[in-house]
Amino acid sequence: MASQLSFTGFAWKNLWRRRLRTLLTLGGIAMAIGAFVALVGFSRAFEHEWLRMYEGTGTDIAVVEKSFLNTSLDESVGAKLRALPEVEQARPMIFNLMDLTPEINALVFGWQADSYELDSLTLTSGRRFRDGQPEILLGDILAGNLNKKAGDTIEIQGTTFTVTGIDHGGSALEAGAVIMPLDQLQQVSSLQGKVTAFHVRLRPAPAGEAQEHYVKRADAEIEAALPGLHAVPAAERASNNQIVLLAHAAAWGTSSIALLIGILSIANTMAMSVFERTREIGILRALGWKSWRVMLLILTEAAVLGLAGGILGLGVGWGTLRILSSLPQTASIVSASVTWLHLLEALCIAVASGLVAGAIPAWRGAHLSPVEALRHD
Amino acid sequence: MTEPILRARELRKSYDEGRIEALRGVDLAIEAGEFLAISGPSGSGKSTLLQLLGGLDTPTSGEVFFHSARLGAAIDLDVFRSKKVGFIFQAFHLMPTLRVLENVQVPMMALSPTPNHRAERALALLQEMGLEHRLRQYPNELSAGERQRVAIARALANEPEILLADEPTGNLDSANSARIMEILTGIQKQRGMTLIVVTHENEIAHAAARQIRLRDGRIEA
Secondary structure, eight states, X not given: OOOOOOHHHHHHHHHHTSHHHHHHHHHXXXXXXXXXXXXXXXXXXXXXXXXXXXXXXXXXXEEEEXXXXXXXXXXXXXXXXXXXXXXXXXXXXXXXXXXXXXXXXXEEEEEOTTOGGGGGOEEEEEOOOOTTSSEEEEEHHHHHHHTOOTTOEEEETTXXXXXXXXXXXXXXXXXXXXXXXXXXHHHHTTOTTEESXXXXXXXXXXXXXXXXXXXXXXXXXXXXXXXXXXXXXXXXXXXXXXXXXXXXXXXXXXXXXXXXXXXXXXXXXXXXXXXXTHHHHHHHHHTTOOHHHXXXXXXXXXXXXXXXXXXXXXXXXXXXXXXXXXSTTTTTTOOOOOOHHHHHHHXXXXXXXXXXXXHHHHHHXXXXXXXXXXXOO | OOOOSEEEEEEEEEETTTTEEEEEEEEEEEOTTXXXXXXXXXXXSHHHHHHHHTTSSOOXXXXXXXXXXXXXXTBOHHHHHHHTEEEEOTTOOOOXXXXXXXXXXXXXXXXXXXXXXXXXXXXXXXXXXTOTTOTTOOGGGSOHHHHHHHHHHHHHTTOOSEEEEESTTTTSOHHHHHHXXXXXXXXXXXHTOEEEEEOSOHHHHHHSSEEEEEETTEEOO
């Protein structure tokens, strides 16, 4: 059978004539998409792990200040919360990000020793910490990275803590975190009397009332009883706590810059390609190709660049996450898990980037006069 | 009397804001199946006339009719070029990134028959041109004569009614020139096509059934 020429085959041949330029452009877009996959994937996985942690501990509502950097809620609020009829438990907590060694930083949670949140953890060795004592639990991944076991000591912010146990939580955050008595974290963070939030576990919903409705009603009652505070359902808190929001902002900001550079690199390649092929575009127009078909050819080339770069970028992003999740410096906060939806989104962004970048060169190429294009040297 | 297949009325074409007048009022009627040669010295406007007759360009004033349809008004120029005319250029103008067989399929992509149909038709045309052994070559691997034969096959791809050739032998030696003209006249006779050739070679001009000569943008009496 005679070999057939397809539209995309034609587009690919046009791209492949300048292999080095095409490969360099593919490298540019692959890096941009890789950055998107790795950074945004990381920040989403981070959010997902927060949600898993809340779900694992059985927290229904987090009570925080209304300001964005809501890290200084007064500890005395707890008594008012516990007085509300729907509230079964209201536990103060602090979270922070701290340097444990020059290379390793980790999330640090401050909980009361009898907090219900500790019940969700499985101790693989040792025992729980005690309030008022410089004692900590280490998540099993973090313990491995620090090479610590129960009974060892570790210095955090100038205070020496004893590792009383190694825990395995339901989320990667707990597995990579330090958990210490609330009072100890208040002390090393200079936050005496202050907490990040109260985690609230509600009593069972009354018969006939849906859980979602019950949580919303409890939210409203807490906010009415405690003006100035914000009661947030756990799922919402997982996505809008300040660390997750900062992670999202940093991930999208960096990815956007990388994507912009990728788009400019495709636009440059396509503009050069159209200029070099002016005469060939004239031939196509002379052979009866309509402007829109020439435009479609150039846009197809740009989209193929985006798609091929995007596929390479998926590998780059996934590989980056794998590496980050295995490095001791980042393993405690980086998860290598990426959803299919995220990969599909990255590919769509790659193709859309190609189309945006190719739009102006395609329009210019399509509107060349056939006679003038044929005269072009 | 039958309607001419192509008719030019008072065609004028100027460039550079009217400072250069390439055509200064050309009236011409071409019958279906005719072999017409357009000759004249360099700069006389013969290529410009061919471009206007083929719908590659639009006149500054005047009109071109295909049968009774005015080009650019009753018939879209892109449609006219893709369906009604086939172009053959002095510089061949093949796509350098495509193989011979693929080059001939390019005009057919504008009309969207199936890829298989395109490939089969391209193969048949190249066999007719005696190029069945060169299907997978790229243009730069062919001789000048072979390239022009590929260009002729490409011009025939959409079964046009008119073949327009602009100095088709201008880059060929005498043996290849003779062969190309033999092919073109053979096609014109066998298929009853209209063939319009721009040339400055007397031998080719004399081979045509009718010859017009341009000078300074006008047809010489």
